[in-house]
Amino acid sequence: MKKSSALDRAYTWVRERILDGTLPGGSYIDEATVCQATGVSRTPAREAFNRLEGERFITLVPRKGAQVRSISSTDLLDAFHARLMIEQFAATEFCVERKAIPDAMRTNLEVMNGVCDFSTTDAMLVYINADREFHAAMVQTLNNRPIFEFFESLWRNNSGAAINRGQMLRSESWLATNHAQHRKILAGLEAYDLDAVVGTLREHLR
Structure with missing residues (x-):
């Protein structure tokens, strides 16, 4: 087994169990468990932990292994408020300068519209990645x-919490509301209607 594939195998195994709730927030997992479950050696297991810590899924704890991060509503709200400031500024500049809609916004809106529910982890990840790309294109x-690097850091540092939030809010009604908000953001930008865009962003990022 190549080192890269061993790393991916260990990383995916742990991440999947965090996302499906098998490893809830506050729980611990060690390298030995990952090695036994996936058949990899300690080195790729350790590298997988480092990657997951960088994505804020876990926190490495000396002599205990890794602890799954608990969802902090304060952390999420702080990140969403920071995103609102950035995206509101981007929308303002977009409308004032009457810029063209990026193709990536339309493409990723179609991807999100194709996700009907969060019944699988794969569907959730597809949606959240398209969501990130949609907003990133505007920024x-x-x-x-x-500014873009700061925006990216907000996503990177809170990706684990954001995905867990998506897991909690996997109802069809929430997804339908989210779809509608993305469409309204795009429509507002197309019409250069700043008030409509900012109003929708305030509803969306809370």
């Missing part, structure tokens, strides 16, 4: 690298 219209 990229600023052509401001420091």
